[in-house]
Amino acid sequence: xxxxxxxxxxxxxxxxxxxxxxxxxxxxxxxxxxxxxxxxxxxxxxxxxxxxxxxxxxxxxxxxxxxxxxxxxxxxxxxxxxxxxxxxxxxxxxxxxxxxxxxxxxxxxxxxxxxxxxxxxxxxxxxxxxxxxxxxxxxxxxxxxxxxxxxxxxxxxxxxxxxxxxxxxxxxxxxxxxxxxxxxxxx
Numbered sequence: 001x002x003x004x005x006x007x008x009x010x011x012x013x014x015x016x017x018x019x020x021x022x023x024x025x026x027x028x029x030x031x032x033x034x035x036x037x038x039x040x041x042x043x044x045x046x047x048x049x050x051x052x053x054x055x056x057x058x059x060x061x062x063x064x065x066x067x068x069x070x071x072x073x074x075x076x077x078x079x080x081x082x083x084x085x086x087x088x089x090x091x092x093x094x095x096x097x098x099x100x101x102x103x104x105x106x107x108x109x110x111x112x113x114x115x116x117x118x119x120x121x122x123x124x125x126x127x128x129x130x131x132x133x134x135x136x137x138x139x140x141x142x143x144x145x146x147x148x149x150x151x152x153x154x155x156x157x158x159x160x161x162x163x164x165x166x167x168x169x170x171x172x173x174x175x176x177x178x179x180x181x182x183x184x185x186x187x
Contacts, residue, residue: 027171029181034157034166037137041100041130044112049128051138054098060182061096061159065144065152067103068115073154076172080156082119083175093124095182100138101129102149142168160185 038052055061064081066074078099085092099116101107107115112127129135139145146152158167158181167181 027169027173027177030168030170032143032157032166032168034142036141037134039130039134039137041128041134041138042109044109044116044127046109049126051128051134054096055159056164057096058161059094059096060161060185061098062178062182063098063100063142063157063159065102065139065142065155066099067101067149068107068111069103070149073152073172077154077156078115078119080173080175080178081125082121084178085122085125086120087175087179092122095124097121097125099125099127100135101127102135102139102146102152104129104132104135158182158185162186 036052036055038050040048041051043049055063062081062084064077066077068074081097081099084095085097088095099112101112107127107129109129112129116125116127136145142155142157144153144155153170154172156169156173156178158169160166162185165185167185169181173181
């Protein structure tokens with residue numbers, strides 16, 4: 001099992017690294033305004049998180065929608081967050097990374113904790129789950145709702161701490177691209 005996990009992470013890193021070498025961006029970027037619901041979600045430690053206020057911080061916030069048993073785009077998205085934290089080193093605490101489960105029936109706090117451990121997540125990266133209706137509400141607020149988790153989008157959302165606006169990135173990106181996008185919103 002550990003060998004399989006290491007292989008998934010290695011493949012994800014190779015894919016992300018090769019994307020960073022391409023001269024042309026492989027993702028679509030738009031600026032958006034979102035109104036998020038005032039729901040409570042649960043993090044990997046079983047702690048209730050008031051989602052709306054959790055986003056309202058003086059740090060940039062990055063959000064992705066994943067699930068722990070995904071074997072396609074979720075490992076790549078999560079490897080991007082892991083590599084971003086690694087590249088940023090001590091400065092990684094200056095951003096808030098949030099993975100939101102689209103499979104709340106199976107992504108329990110322990111499953112989410114194990115998932116973050118697999119990606120050697122550092123403090124500042126939370127995996128949130130909750131009631132199905134709350135997760136669906138959050139996904140709808142970000143125009144990311146899909147009825148079947150198998151058809152979810154490779155989507156990263158970045159909130160600017162300056163004005164609360166969002167950058168919506170559709171597609172897969174490497175840590176260097178994530179850093180570039182963060183730099184653009186914190187100018």
